[in-house]
Amino acid sequence: MLTMRDVRKVYRTDLIETHALSDFSLHVRPAEFVAVMGPSGSGKTTFLNVAGLLDTFEGGTYLLDGQDVSRLSDDQMSRIRNQKIGFVFQSFNLIPDLDVFDNVDVPLRYRGLPAAERKDRIERALGLVGLSSRLRHLPSQLSGGQQQRVAIARVLAGDPRLILADEPTGNLDSLMTREILDLLEEINGRGTTIVMVTHSPECAARAHRQIHLLDGKVVDFDAVPTLAREEPLAAAR
Ligand SMILES: Nc1ncnc2c1ncn2[C@@H]1O[C@H](COP(=O)(O)OP(=O)(O)OP(=O)(O)O)[C@@H](O)[C@H]1O
Numbered sequence: 001m002l003t004m005r006d007v008r009k010v011y012r013t014d015l016i017e018t019h020a021l022s023d024f025s026l027h028v029r030p031a032e033f034v035a036v037m038g039p040s041g042s043g044k045t046t047f048l049n050v051a052g053l054l055d056t057f058e059g060g061t062y063l064l065d066g067q068d069v070s071r072l073s074d075d076q077m078s079r080i081r082n083q084k085i086g087f088v089f090q091s092f093n094l095i096p097d098l099d100v101f102d103n104v105d106v107p108l109r110y111r112g113l114p115a116a117e118r119k120d121r122i123e124r125a126l127g128l129v130g131l132s133s134r135l136r137h138l139p140s141q142l143s144g145g146q147q148q149r150v151a152i153a154r155v156l157a158g159d160p161r162l163i164l165a166d167e168p169t170g171n172l173d174s175l176m177t178r179e180i181l182d183l184l185e186e187i188n189g190r191g192t193t194i195v196m197v198t199h200s201p202e203c204a205a206r207a208h209r210q211i212h213l214l215d216g217k218v219v220d221f222d223a224v225p226t227l228a229r230e231e232p233l234a235a236a237r
């Protein structure tokens, strides 16, 4: 589904260069559910932005759903993004003065889908997240977990192949967190690939696989036991 090889991303300001991703390599299989962990500043959001074609990168190659997306124009990137990728963020990013139905409708309108098809998709997506009875509520009239479910319905209505989630439960209490993870698991069970950034080991445990980032790289677990064995020696020196 997603293959990155030696991807580099450098943020430059007048004063400083930050290597947010350096020689970043990762393969995510179709229908896999992967959790991405790592300390603050290790490059998790940068990786999601590059993976989701929200941001460009400098070196390396990136294959998304079999297509080389390393050198696309902005238009080509946004077309693929709209068709294939759904984003879920920590802040639900709903539009406050649109009701639930209209919030889910926004990206569908943007794609120019006909009204009847949009209505079908919206009702189906809100049914899947269990909010069929809240179509005319405003975001402010919903709980945090319900708001995140609307955000997920908005993603589902677009029928993406890949969902990228950046700390989707970061603003939720433990009960609502479980509810959202159940929902993501169910969506993944229907064949949608999910990559989820999380700080919580409990959340990460719900994924098929956990990867850990450090300084813009995937930590190589095979190397860790060796390091652990060498530590006492180094300390003795
Ligand atoms: N727009 C930007 N301009 C300059 N530097 C940036 C920019 N965005 C991120 N960085 C830097 O890139 C590095 C990786 O940032 P990133 O946001 O990917 O970290 P993260 O792992 O998501 O952290 P957190 O857990 O705090 O969300 C950091 O050192 C950050 O300061």
Ligand SMILES: [Mg+2]
Residues within 6 Å of the ligand: 044, 045, 046
């Ligand atoms: Mg982040």
